[in-house]
Amino acid sequence: MRRNMWSALLLAGVLGCAESALENPLGTKGEETGQVVQRLSSSNRPGMGAVVYGGGTTFRVWAPLASQVFVAGDFSSWGWVELGNEFNGNFSGDVAGAVKGQKYKFVTRNQWGSDSWRADPRSAWQENSTGASIIYDHGEYWWNAQQFSTPAFHEMVIYELHVGTFNDSPGWGPGNWNSAIAKLDYLRDLGVNMVKVMPAYEFAGDFSWGYNVAFPFAPESAYGHPNDMKRFVDEAHYRGIGVIVDVVHNHWGPSDLPMWCFSGNCLGNGGEYFFTDNRKSTPWGDTRPDYGRPEVRAYIRDSMMNLLDNFRADGLRWDATKYMRTIDGAGDIAPAWQVFRSINREINANKGWKISIAEDFGGGDSITNDATSDFAGGAGFDAQWSAEFVHPIRTAVIEQNDANRNMFAVRDAITQRFSGRAHARVIYSESHDEVANGKQRLPEEIWPGQAGSWAAKKRSTLAAGVTLTSPGIPMLFQGQEILEDGFFADGDPVDWGKLSTYGGIHDLYRDLIRLRRNWSNNTRGLRGGNVNVHHVNNTGKVLAYHRWDSGGPGDDVLIVANFSGTYFPTYNIGFPRTGTWYLRFNSDWNGYSSDFGNTASANTVAYGGAKDGMANNASFAIGPYSLLIFSQ
Missing domain, CATH: 2.60.40.10 (Immunoglobulins)
Incomplete structure (x- = not known):
C-alpha cells in the first residue's frame, strides 16, 4: 500500500455543464x-x-x-x-x-x-489531469529491441523506482522517462534484470507517488509523451532489463476522475463506474470501482492489457489487492476475485512468461493459488509481496540489543513460501512503503541521523545479503545500494552524489546480485527453490542455510549470517559435502568500506563428521554483522 495521503473529498474533475445542443x-x-x-x-x-x-x-x-x-x-x-x-x-x-x-x-x-464536458476515461494521452484528451496512435512508435526475452521468474532481480525522483535534481518539475533512461546503463551494470516502476499513469498534479491514478490508460503527462514511456521500455529491453508496471484498481483518484458521474447520473456516489453502497469506501476515498459490472471489469482488464501489449511491459504489480477483495480488511467483495482470476488466467494463457504480482498482505496462499475459473480457485497471481519476510528481517537488524534478535524469526522469514512455490513471493528489506509514512530508510532506522555509520552500513547490508540469498524474487528500492538516507518523498530525488561516497557499498550490492544470478556459474543454487536452515544459534545470533537447485558442485551454496557484534575467529557448522568450499563473498571486506573489519574469512575444507544434521562440517572466521557465501 502506501503512500502520501490524499484528501477523501471527491471531485468530479469536469469542466462544468454546457448548454443544450x-x-x-x-x-x-x-x-x-x-x-x-x-x-x-x-x-x-x-x-x-x-x-x-x-x-x-x-x-x-x-x-x-x-x-x-x-x-x-x-x-x-x-x-x-x-x-x-x-x-x-x-x-x-x-x-x-x-x-x-x-x-x-x-x-x-x-x-x-443536462450536459457535462468529460475527458475520455480511456484517454491514451492527456494534456494533464484536468485538460483535454489527445488522440494517440499506438502504432506510431517503432520498437527497436526486438530480441528481448523476459527473465524467468527464478532469475529475476527487481529494482523498484519512481520516475519522478529516480534521476532528477531538486527544484522545477519531476524527473521523467528520458532522465530515467539515462540511468539504465547504471542499472544494467549493477546487475538487476527487472525494474518495477511505481504508478506512472495520469494523476492529479505533477508530484505524486502515483497511487492517485485518474486515467489508467494515459501515461503521466509530467513524465513525457506516451512514446517516451515506450522508449523507456524499449531502452530497458535493449539492455536486457524487463519492466514491471505498478497498477492501481483498489480505488481511483480520488480527484480529477474523468469517469466520475460520467453519464450525468451519480447514482448517489460516482455513477456507473463506482460502487454506490458501502463497498464504495476505501482508506483513500469513496472511489472503489464497481467490479460487479462487466463493463468496469473490462475497463480494468483493457488497461492491464494495454500495458502488456501496447507498452510491452513484462509484468504487473497490483497495488493493495486486499482493498479490492475487502472493504477495509474485512467483508468480502466477491466480484474482485473475478477481476483477479480472469485477468491472471488470460495472462497465463497468452503470455505466461509475464509476471503478475499482488501486494496483498493477508490473503495467504489464496492469492497465489491457481485460478480455475472466474468463480473458483485462488486469485491466480504468480507472486505476492511478502510481509512475512520483510518485517522479521528489518526487525532483526534495527534492534539495538544483540540479545533481543530472534534468529528463529529470521529462519522462518527465509523459509516461508506461498502456495508451496519458492518464487511465489517478492522479498525485500526496502520498498516505497517500508521507507515512508512514518518509517525511514533501513540505515536511518538502524541509527537515526547516522545512516553512514559503521553499524548502519553493516546491518543494512546484512539484511540485503539475506534478501539476495533467500528463496523468492529479490527486490531493491532505488538508492538502497548507495546507502540513501532519510525517507522517500515524491519531491526528494535520489542523491546520486552518494554513489561516490559509498561506492564500496554499491559494489557489495553488485557482487551479491551477480552471485544471485550465477554470473560465474558457481552459485546456481541461489536461483533454485530449495533451502535448509540447518544451523540456528539464537544465543550467538548466527544462522546458516543451504541453498540448491539440483545439487552438486557449482550448485550447492552455503550461507552464514552473523547477526551479532561478535567476531568469531573460528566457527563450525555442518556442510553438505566434503572437500574445499570456496569463499565467494564476505560482506566484511574492507574494499566495501574502509571501516569494515576485513575479517580473514577464507576458503575452508569440510571433513566427515556429523553436524547440524549434515554428514560433514567445516570451520571458518566470520566478522560481526557479516554474511559469508561458500560454494564448490
Missing part, C-alpha cells in the same frame, strides 16, 4: 454554445476510446445512463459531433479528419437534459 452546420464553433455540427451513426469498427484509422478516428465510449453523447475537438473546431447510440451502453462514431495529436472531449447529456 442545437443543430448547426459543420464547422461552426460550438464549445461555448453547445452547437451540434454533425450527427453520426454508430461505428462498425472495433475498439474503445479513440482509435485511429486511415483518414479519421473512431470514438466509442461507455455511458449507459446518458441519453446522448457528443464528441468535440480540434477536428470540429470544438463543435459537437453526436455519436450514434449502440443501445448496449456504448455510443460511437467514425469522425473523418480527426487525426493523432488533436485534442478532444466528450459531452454527455443525462436523462434530465
